[in-house]
Amino acid sequence: MLEVTSKRKILFKRKLKGKESMEIISLQRLALQNYQLEKDSHSLVSDTSDASSSVSQELFENFQKQLLIAEPSWFTKKSKMYKGILNNAVIQKLKIEEEGIEEELERDALKIKHKYFMNKFTDKNQCSCYCHLNTWSAAFINKIHNHLWLLKCEKLQIMEEMVIGRSVANTIDYIKVPASDREPWRQKANQVVRFMDLVCGFDERFSLPLGFCQPSQRQIYLAVMKKDVIGCVIVEPVSMAYPLLESDNDIQVVGAECEVKWGINRIWVDLGYRRRGLASTLLKIVQTDVGSKNVRKEDLAFSTLTEDAKYFAQAYLNTRNVPIYVKSPSWKQ
Structure with missing residues (x-):
C-alpha cells in the first residue's frame, strides 16, 4: 500500500477542519486501498495471460503523484468511482482487517480494566485472577472481568x-x-x-x-x-x-x-x-x-x-x- 509521508499527513490534517477532515481522510484511505488492489489485480493478469491491462505502470505513477498533491475536492470527486471498484472479495478483506483491529483494541481495553486478564482468547481455567468458578461460561467470565x-x-x-x-x-x-x-x-x-x-x-x-x-x-x-x-x-x-x-x-x-x-x-x-x-x-x-x-x-x-x-x-x-x-x-x- 502507498504510504504518505508524515510531513504530508501533518500538512493535510492542518488544512482540513472538523467533520470534513474525517470524511476526506477516510476517502484518502479508500483511495490508497483501491490503488493497491488495482495494482495486485494487474500483476495477476500479467502473470496468467497476455491480455493487456487497462491500467499501466505509468498510470500508477501518475496516480501516486496526484494522490500526494491532491486537494480535498479531488477525493470527493473520486469517491464514487473508488467505492464502485470494491467487489465482494475486497469488502471481505477489509472486514477481516477491521475485525483484527477491533480485537486488538478490545484486548488492550481489557488489559487496562483488569491487569491479570491476558486476552480475549485465554482459556478460562488459565486465567490468573481466580475470580470465577470453572462452571461459568467464558462469556460470563469476560463480563465479570469487565x-x-x-x-x-x-x-x-x-x-x-x-x-x-x-x-x-x-x-x-x-x-x-x-x-x-x-x-x-x-x-x-x-x-x-x-x-x-x-x-x-x-x-x-x-x-x-x-x-x-x-x-x-x-x-x-x-x-x-x-x-x-x-x-x-x-x-x-x-x-x-x-x-x-x-x-x-x-x-x-x-x-x-x-x-x-x-x-x-x-x-x-x-x-x-x-x-x-x-x-x-x-x-x-x-x-x-x-x-x-x-x-x-x-x-x-x-x-x-x-x-x-x-x-x-x-x-x-x-x-x-x-x-x-x-x-x-x-x-x-
Missing part, C-alpha cells in the same frame, strides 16, 4: 471511626459504611452491590442501577484488603421469618413463622478469599455492632439463599432449619 473496577477503592480513604475490626495480620479492614448517600464509601458500596448482582446472575430487570442508593435502614459492612473490596454484608431490620425445612425434593418447604430482629439481605465474599472465615467474621461483626449490639444468632434471618449460602448459613447458625424472610431479588425494593 466489571472488576467496581471493587476498586484505592482513591477512598478509610477513616478510623469507620473501622469496626481488623484481621490478625492487619491486612484486612472491616468497615461500616456511613449512612449518608453523599458519602463516597456509600456510593462505592452501591457499586459493590451491583457487582454482587452480576455474580449472582440476576436478570438485568432486577439488577441495581449504579446510580441507585441503598435505603438508609440498611447497614452495609465491607471487608477491604489492599484497596480492593473482598467482602460485603448488608443487614436490615426484620421482624418475622420462616424456618427452611428439609425436604426430599428440590421444593423449598418452610415452617411456622418465628420472630427475628435482623435480616441478612446479602452476604458475599470474593472467590479468591473464600474458605478463610471471612464471611463468618463479617457476621460476627454484625452481631457486635448492629442495632442494640450483642445480637444472638437466633435473631438473624437470611434472604434469598444460593446453594452455597444455604450450607454456610446452616453451619454458622448451627441449625438445618435456617430462618428465611421473603424479599424480592430486586435491590430496588
Whole structure:
C-alpha cells in the first residue's frame, strides 16, 4: 500500500477542519486501498495471460503523484468511482482487517480494566485472577472481568471511626459504611452491590442501577484488603421469618413463622478469599455492632439463599432449619 509521508499527513490534517477532515481522510484511505488492489489485480493478469491491462505502470505513477498533491475536492470527486471498484472479495478483506483491529483494541481495553486478564482468547481455567468458578461460561467470565473496577477503592480513604475490626495480620479492614448517600464509601458500596448482582446472575430487570442508593435502614459492612473490596454484608431490620425445612425434593418447604430482629439481605465474599472465615467474621461483626449490639444468632434471618449460602448459613447458625424472610431479588425494593 502507498504510504504518505508524515510531513504530508501533518500538512493535510492542518488544512482540513472538523467533520470534513474525517470524511476526506477516510476517502484518502479508500483511495490508497483501491490503488493497491488495482495494482495486485494487474500483476495477476500479467502473470496468467497476455491480455493487456487497462491500467499501466505509468498510470500508477501518475496516480501516486496526484494522490500526494491532491486537494480535498479531488477525493470527493473520486469517491464514487473508488467505492464502485470494491467487489465482494475486497469488502471481505477489509472486514477481516477491521475485525483484527477491533480485537486488538478490545484486548488492550481489557488489559487496562483488569491487569491479570491476558486476552480475549485465554482459556478460562488459565486465567490468573481466580475470580470465577470453572462452571461459568467464558462469556460470563469476560463480563465479570469487565466489571472488576467496581471493587476498586484505592482513591477512598478509610477513616478510623469507620473501622469496626481488623484481621490478625492487619491486612484486612472491616468497615461500616456511613449512612449518608453523599458519602463516597456509600456510593462505592452501591457499586459493590451491583457487582454482587452480576455474580449472582440476576436478570438485568432486577439488577441495581449504579446510580441507585441503598435505603438508609440498611447497614452495609465491607471487608477491604489492599484497596480492593473482598467482602460485603448488608443487614436490615426484620421482624418475622420462616424456618427452611428439609425436604426430599428440590421444593423449598418452610415452617411456622418465628420472630427475628435482623435480616441478612446479602452476604458475599470474593472467590479468591473464600474458605478463610471471612464471611463468618463479617457476621460476627454484625452481631457486635448492629442495632442494640450483642445480637444472638437466633435473631438473624437470611434472604434469598444460593446453594452455597444455604450450607454456610446452616453451619454458622448451627441449625438445618435456617430462618428465611421473603424479599424480592430486586435491590430496588
